[in-house]
Amino acid sequence: MPTVTISHTVTLPDPVKIARYLKAPELGPRVLFFSGGSALRDLSRELVRYTHNSVHLITPFDSGGSSAKLRATFNMLAVGDLRNRLMALADRTLHGNPQIYDLFAHRLPKDLPQDDLKARLDALVDGSDPLVGAVPDPMRKIIRSHLKFFRKAMEGTNFNLRGASIGNLILAGGFFNYNRQIDPVIYMFTMLVKARGTVRPIINKDLTLVSEMADGTLLAGQHLLTGKETGPITQPVKRVYLSKSQKDLRPVEVNVRRKVKELIRSAELVCYPMGSFYSSLLANLLPKGVGDAVSKAQCPKVFVPNPAGDPEQFGLGLGDSVRRLLEALRASCVKPRPTQSLLNFVLLDKGRGYQAPLALNQIEAMGIKVIEADLASTANAPYFDERAVIELLLSVA
Incomplete structure (x- = not known):
């Protein structure tokens, strides 16, 4: 079939497009987010009002909290961020979904003996x-079955149930039931909770995110970079890469899966969203082939940078962030790709501060359009207004 490229001017936000999406979200655009943790949780809850066809590619390298215990014991990918995004996209009006959400969000107490926690798990089973x-x-039967698989896998291990997320245990049980494949588990829960979008890990492997700092020090694990458990970093990040484990820090090359490439190539908008810059966004771009798939997606590509304050971006100005993003995309390409095929727009809040140097002229000199708009939330400062971000993004799609 013949294809043509059409250029046109749009109003931001476009009230006609937005009204159309709100009226028929089941026909909304395929907006793809390279995302990781909680930064997009509230945005995703709001997004389902506009489109049921969004795609969320999630980093599976979380090495902190409940996910860390599961990964250390069972050599598996992190499932916590997958759980969070599925629940954010779930249809809250569906019978039983509020109860499912409460169950998935519940954590076991941190101050009870292991035997008491095992008894609680048995009661859940x-x-x-x-x-x-x-x-x-x-x-209920599916959840109990998955918890039973987890309970069986836990026998003979030193897995500590203190503070464990029940939702993570359910997904882990399904992972064991399906021969250590996460996609069937995600598909089942997507159908059961009527998640209004597609959620996938960027890769289905147990790998470690390593950060090489400016002085050559290596931080093995996402949790050391985010600073949530150890305090913020005190020097700039030189690069991030994937390794086999937290003990073997040699870089490994991994290819993005064919089905994920297809999701990227079929997108009607690609968004590099706000969130932890290295551990959430750039980590998603590390598998080989991601950049190639982005370049082949015949759609706009938009970067929504963090305002000043992301601890991972120590010493990194706005212009540097754009360059690092492009470097990561190009590094994941098999062959050179032009900038315009990887990034077209940078969406900024005109009232917020971004870390200097801004280098706006240099950004635009690369052929990347800087869009400044009102994104700040008056009710939830200092965070963005999710509705404003969504309506601007969807107007570009």
Whole structure:
């Protein structure tokens, strides 16, 4: 079939487009986000009002909290961010979904003995715990079955249940049930909670995110870079890469999966969103082939940078962030790709401060258009207004 390229001018935000999407979100655009943790949780909840066809590629390298314990014990990818995004996209009006959300969000106490926590897990498995008892069938039976698989896998290990996320345990149980494949588990829960979008890990492998700092020091694990458990970094990041484990820090090359390439290539808008710059955004671009797939997507590509304050961007100005993003995309390409095929727009809040040097003239000299708009939230400062960001992005699509 013949194809043509059409250029046109749009109003930002475009009230006609937005009204159309709000009226029929099931026909909304395929907006793809390279995302990781919680920065897009609230945006994703709002996004389902506009489109049911968004795609969320999630980093599976989380090495902190409940996910860290699962990964250390079972040599598996992190499932916590996958769980968060599925629940953010779930149809809250569906019968039983509020109870499912409560169950998935619940964490076991941190101050109880392991034997008491095992007894609590057993109650969840047999259905006598009120949290799982509140979930209607058939979801209750599926959840209990997955928890039973996890309970069996836990036997003979030193897995500590203190503070464990029940949602993570459910997904882990499904992972073991499906021969250590996460996609069937995601698909099942997408159908059951009517998640209004597609969620996939960028790769289905147990790998470690390594950060090489300016002085050559290596930080093995996402948790050391984010600073949530160890305090913020005190020098700039030189580069990030993937390694086999937290002990073997030699770089490994991994290829993005064919099905993920297809999701990227079919996008109607590619968004590099706000969030932890290295551990959430750039980590998603490390597998080989991501940049090639982006370049082949015949759609706009938009970067929504963090305002000043992201601890991972120590010493990194706005212009530097744009250059680092392009470097990461090009590094994941098999062959050279022009800038215009990888990044077209940088969306800024005109009232917020960004870390200097801004280098706006240099950004535009690369053929990248800088768009300044009102993105700040008056009700939830200093964060962005999710609705404003969504409506601007969808107007570009």
